[in-house]
Amino acid sequence: AQKVTQAQTEISVVEKEDVTLDCVYETRDTTYYLFWYKQPPSGELVFLIRRNSFDEQNEISGRYSWNFQKSTSSFNFTITASQVVDSAVYFCALSEPGGSYIPTFGRGTSLIVHP
């Protein structure tokens, strides 16, 4: 079973729409870390956010926001007023003691933003 599930393989939106990328994780540990990375068409992997399990505050960074809910084991990522430059593959990852803190990645969600 996957430890990190990104059920949306591909999402297509029109510019200025809001879009939410889902991430559901599985762990028995109480201390763990969650991450989001962006991979634009150029191919590099860009770090977006790291969240520890004890901090359930939602985070906002410009048009990006993250909703961490331990009750549903989810760490969803929302882009408000999407732009063409947001087109990328987005990966969610989990780092937990049971896995020696070696991050496990979801399979990614490809976001296509049309002008």
Place this chain on the structure above:
Amino acid sequence: DAGITQSPRYKITETGRQVTLMCHQTWSHSYMFWYRQDLGHGLRLIYYSAAADITDKGEVPDGYVVSRSKTENFPLTLESATRSQTSVYFCASSEYRGDTQYFGPGTRLTVL
């Protein structure tokens, strides 16, 4: 330049040849990782290293060899390349366990 670099960026080789992909980081991070990225599989861990001279297998280690004689370098060797090893390879580093990973630009390897 500071950061994490990979070389070569592109490599074409033939089945059965030995290939070494290089990874170098300037942060003195303890942890280094090798991933392969294939369509439909996301990022899969090949090997990782917690420090110089300490390495461990990841999810897909077969056919690969790593070494880490210096903290800053973590080469990945395909001893006898196979077509199934055609992939994009990413190196990453992190300062400690659970810390953010920073990725290199990737190496696109094609095995003919």
